[in-house]
Amino acid sequence: MSEEPDAGVGGSPTGVGDPFDRSLIDGTREAERRRAGAHDAARLVSFGLRSRLVPARDLDYRDLVRRYLREAEFAALTRAIAAGLGLVVLDVSERAGLVPAGAEDSAFAVRIGDYARRAGGEHRAADRLLHALAQLAVAALAYPRPADLADASYVGRVSVHGVDAFVRETCRLLAERTAADDLNVDPPVDAPQLEAAWRLYARRTSTGTTRDARRLAGSTTGIIARAMNFLVESGCLVPVGDEAGGTYRTTPRYQVQVRELAADAAFEELLALGVVTVTDGAGSVRVLVDEPALLEAAPAGEAADV
Amino acid sequence: MIQPASTTGPDRLPTAVGLVGDVGMIRRLKALALTQPLHDLDVRKARLDGADFSVYAMAELGLHAIDQVTVAMDFDRGADHDQVCRRLVPLAAAQAPDRPAAEHERVASWVLHNLINVGNVNRGFEAGYGTLHADGRYERRRFDFKLLVEFADPHGEIYLRATDEAVTVLVGALDTDITSAQVAAEVALDTLIRRGRLADARSAAEAARYRTVQYAEQLRRHLDATRRNVLAVDWLHAMPALVDEALHHVEQRYRYENAILTHIRRYRDSADDADHKRQAADLVAIVGDCIRRHTQLQARLLEAGAVFRAEQDRQQFAVTPARGGVDLHAQLLVPTLALAAGDAQRPAAAFFPGAVGVRTPRAPRVLDLVDLLLRPPVERDTLGAEVVEAELVTLAEPARFDDETWARALGLLDLDPAAPRRLSALLADARRRGDRDVAELVALLALHAVNPRVDASRQAGETTLTVAVDDGTALDDPEFGGADLLVGRARIVAAASATAATADGAALGDPHGAAESSDPAGITSILTELEATGGVAAPAGGRSR
Numbered sequence: 001m002s003e004e005p006d007a008g009v010g011g012s013p014t015g016v017g018d019p020f021d022r023s024l025i026d027g028t029r030e031a032e033r034r035r036a037g038a039h040d041a042a043r044l045v046s047f048g049l050r051s052r053l054v055p056a057r058d059l060d061y062r063d064l065v066r067r068y069l070r071e072a073e074f075a076a077l078t079r080a081i082a083a084g085l086g087l088v089v090l091d092v093s094e095r096a097g098l099v100p101a102g103a104e105d106s107a108f109a110v111r112i113g114d115y116a117r118r119a120g121g122e123h124r125a126a127d128r129l130l131h132a133l134a135q136l137a138v139a140a141l142a143y144p145r146p147a148d149l150a151d152a153s154y155v156g157r158v159s160v161h162g163v164d165a166f167v168r169e170t171c172r173l174l175a176e177r178t179a180a181d182d183l184n185v186d187p188p189v190d191a192p193q194l195e196a197a198w199r200l201y202a203r204r205t206s207t208g209t210t211r212d213a214r215r216l217a218g219s220t221t222g223i224i225a226r227a228m229n230f231l232v233e234s235g236c237l238v239p240v241g242d243e244a245g246g247t248y249r250t251t252p253r254y255q256v257q258v259r260e261l262a263a264d265a266a267f268e269e270l271l272a273l274g275v276v277t278v279t280d281g282a283g284s285v286r287v288l289v290d291e292p293a294l295l296e297a298a299p300a301g302e303a304a305d306v
Numbered sequence: 307m308i309q310p311a312s313t314t315g316p317d318r319l320p321t322a323v324g325l326v327g328d329v330g331m332i333r334r335l336k337a338l339a340l341t342q343p344l345h346d347l348d349v350r351k352a353r354l355d356g357a358d359f360s361v362y363a364m365a366e367l368g369l370h371a372i373d374q375v376t377v378a379m380d381f382d383r384g385a386d387h388d389q390v391c392r393r394l395v396p397l398a399a400a401q402a403p404d405r406p407a408a409e410h411e412r413v414a415s416w417v418l419h420n421l422i423n424v425g426n427v428n429r430g431f432e433a434g435y436g437t438l439h440a441d442g443r444y445e446r447r448r449f450d451f452k453l454l455v456e457f458a459d460p461h462g463e464i465y466l467r468a469t470d471e472a473v474t475v476l477v478g479a480l481d482t483d484i485t486s487a488q489v490a491a492e493v494a495l496d497t498l499i500r501r502g503r504l505a506d507a508r509s510a511a512e513a514a515r516y517r518t519v520q521y522a523e524q525l526r527r528h529l530d531a532t533r534r535n536v537l538a539v540d541w542l543h544a545m546p547a548l549v550d551e552a553l554h555h556v557e558q559r560y561r562y563e564n565a566i567l568t569h570i571r572r573y574r575d576s577a578d579d580a581d582h583k584r585q586a587a588d589l590v591a592i593v594g595d596c597i598r599r600h601t602q603l604q605a606r607l608l609e610a611g612a613v614f615r616a617e618q619d620r621q622q623f624a625v626t627p628a629r630g631g632v633d634l635h636a637q638l639l640v641p642t643l644a645l646a647a648g649d650a651q652r653p654a655a656a657f658f659p660g661a662v663g664v665r666t667p668r669a670p671r672v673l674d675l676v677d678l679l680l681r682p683p684v685e686r687d688t689l690g691a692e693v694v695e696a697e698l699v700t701l702a703e704p705a706r707f708d709d710e711t712w713a714r715a716l717g718l719l720d721l722d723p724a725a726p727r728r729l730s731a732l733l734a735d736a737r738r739r740g741d742r743d744v745a746e747l748v749a750l751l752a753l754h755a756v757n758p759r760v761d762a763s764r765q766a767g768e769t770t771l772t773v774a775v776d777d778g779t780a781l782d783d784p785e786f787g788g789a790d791l792l793v794g795r796a797r798i799v800a801a802a803s804a805t806a807a808t809a810d811g812a813a814l815g816d817p818h819g820a821a822e823s824s825d826p827a828g829i830t831s832i833l834t835e836l837e838a839t840g841g842v843a844a845p846a847g848g849r850s851r
Contacts, residue, residue, distance in 0.1 A: 049666050087664065100664050108664040112655045115662070127427075129647055132654030135661050136642060140634035149632060161458065167643075169534050170635075174644055188447055197650035198643040203450050205429035207458040208422070209387060218427040221458070234663040245462065253663065262660030263632040266642070269653035275641045 040064060041078040045085065048098030049108070051235030051253065055097045068092050090260040095152060096252035101261050115230065126200050130220070133201060134227040136266065137167045139258045142250045149259045152252065160225045160245030164206055167220070171198040221245055332437065336449050339433030340471050343453060344368045347420055354416070357409060361402045367417045370397055375454055376468045379519055383459065384467035391415050421454045429456065470523065473516050515596050521552055522603050529613055536621050541614055549610050556604045560597065567593050707747050714739065715747040719772055719793065726794025729774070730781055749786050752793050763798060770795045
């Protein structure tokens with residue numbers, strides 16, 4: 001996709017017979033125009049890096065996004081500038097704005113090691129895995145059906161307790177499946193790396209009292225709450241209330257990130273490990289509506305005006 | 307057919323194979339491990355700072371704590387920390403009466419925290435055990451368990467529930483099928499009571515109660531799973547079987563416990579020994595609680611089918627989603643969770659950077675750093691803002707009728723015992739003085755006098771009280787409707803001719819519900835008195851409508 005940014009913006013000489021000075025002036029103008037284009041493209045990238053900003057809130061941003069969608073050349077320029085910064089443009093839309101992703105070794109990418117740095121000692125590896133699993137679980141509950149990821153107007157709603165219950169239920173089903181296979185399911189002592197991931201999760205306490213009445217950071221709800229707060233800072237979730245340990249709704253940016261990058265990356269790793277799960281595409285989690293269908297339309301409308 | 311088995315069998319089995327996959331052995335090892343945290347309490351108490359804690363029997367307090375949590379476990383909730391601590395403090399105090407109260411509290415919360423294992427990030431325990439493979443390989447495995455688990459209710463309040471393991475430790479039935487254990491306990495209980503061995507009967511009754519808690523816990527978990535996904539629970543065979551079994555169990559237990567209750571009550575009332583009497587009384591309370599729990603379980607069991615049907619309606623008829631995209635749950639989350647921890651790290655870590663998006667690196671400025679370093683630390687008040695003590699004033703409703711109205715109305719009703727009057731006449735009198743409130747109050751008092759509080763008046767030491775009788779005459783009044791009551795004063799005498807007057811009293815049973823009076827004999831005596839003193843012509847037949 002990487003075209004040369006300076007290829008064919010209109011720099012084609014108008015004719016051989018033109019006076020020399022005329023072409024010089026044209027060349028100067030052309031260079032100016034090109035500089036302005038680069039400036040705008042870089043600005044669009046910088047808007048994209050302000051993760052909580054959406055085009056609907058900023059007129060300049062919106063105009064630049066429209067220009068990106070309209071002018072192929074401007075789009076190519078923007079992508080080139082982003083690539084130079086170590087960013088990949090995942091998607092640009094009026095709803096989500098410019099959604100960048102950090103290329104490998106980019107200064108903008110967040111690594112799991114930095115994120116879960118605080119944990120130490122014997123639980124370091126376990127904590128790291130739980131933090132990563134929490135992110136995966138939040139996304140899985142935010143977009144429970146395959147179609148939700150594809151539907152740009154879909155707005156998911158997740159809560160801390162909801163995600164914890166969701167993963168625990170999955171763990172319970174896995175435990176049942178394991179119990180049916182083999183009676184002795186306890187993990188070997190000397191090989192903690194061989195212990196199934198769901199066991200790590202199921203063993204961790206879901207909540208706990210602390211001296212200062214805050215959430216226990218090492219508990220699964222603590223880990224999930226941390227994941228969600230981090231996503232809020234990244235402009236992926238928006239808090240909507242305190243019920244069920246903290247309730248959030250998803251943003252279009254999060255959907256793009258999960259759909260275009262994260263899911264594929266994880267899927268590739270699974271593929272490399274030889275774990276392939278074939279589904280019929282109908283979704284293994286079924287989403288049920290508690291309220292009448294009329295009320296269900298509200299979140300979609302809400303998404304439209306973001 | 308028998309021949310080959312008998313010949314090859316002994317040859318095939320090396321000596322060690324007797325242990326391979328020996329389920330019973332593993333269970334026993336695990337059961338042994340479960341008691342470890344309790345022993346640890348006593349081992350580690352020596353290492354506690356501050357005082358000499360060797361006087362406390364920590365394991366005993368630990369068992370009490372599990373006991374408290376188990377008993378407090380309901381279908382929806384458990385015990386809260388403070389409540390359990392409060393109950394443990396007197397037990398700790400009993401063990402060391404001369405120690406300060408603060409120490410008792412410390413011991414109680416120490417025991418509770420250790421049973422939750424607050425120091426461990428999983429808030430659980432682990433124990434090692436080994437298994438022998440068929441090829442003679444010995445493998446060490448880790449057994450993870452918890453005794454008390456913290457849960458958060460919808461409001462974020464944290465409560466405790468005892469795990470199945472904890473209940474098993476407590477009951478001491480280490481490897482038993484709960485249904486059969488229940489029956490055994492029942493039989494034991496009945497026999498024990500008959501023989502008068504109440505201390506043993508008590509423990510048997512308590513064991514029965516824990517089993518019921520286990521049943522309820524099982525059911526609760528299945529129903530929870532059903533609410534999430536109907537298909538996750540086998541409603542075709544397993545669940546109906548469980549519900550049937552549990553219902554049968556409740557039915558049997560209910561009949562049984564009622565019988566036992568009668569037994570113990572009889573024993574309690576006839577026992578001469580004060581200690582036995584007290585034990586029997588305790589047992590009555592426990593069995594009473596058992597019955598309460600069974601009723602609760604039964605109510606839930608009856609709802610179980612409805613829960614299933616409702617969930618089926620809700621879940622099966624939900625809109626089927628359109629196709630497309632990656633299934634995050636089935637294709638990513640479940641396979642990742644099923645992987646070994648070492649492998650799961652890779653897909654999970656690969657998902658992470660993409661999902662959380664980008665972060666702009668923060669560029670520190672020296673100016674900001676100086677500001678930051680020179681800023682005085684924010685004093686954080688652990689207690690928060692002071693709570694203003696609200697001055698509470700009891701909200702007194704203004705009296706409907708003022709004192710003057712009361713005085714006038716009571717004056718009107720202060721009738722000569724020999725001359726009862728009609729309500730209509732009293733109302734006319736009241737209105738003549740020009741106050742509508744007086745008339746209303748008179749009407750209300752007359753209505754009240756239809757069912758007078760004989761006992762209260764007698765206890766207050768009054769000799770007479772106002773009585774109203776409906777003789778069927780209708781009240782003709784612009785404001786009030788109903789019967790034109792006969793109002794009179796009656797003297798209160800001790801019920802003498804109670805039995806003789808009962809029939810009369812029943813016939814009098816007035817339409818305003820006087821029959822619910824606590825002392826029918828008292829009323830009849832009044833009514834007879836009324837007839838005697840007032841001489842009202844009130845034929846019994848005429849009064850009954």
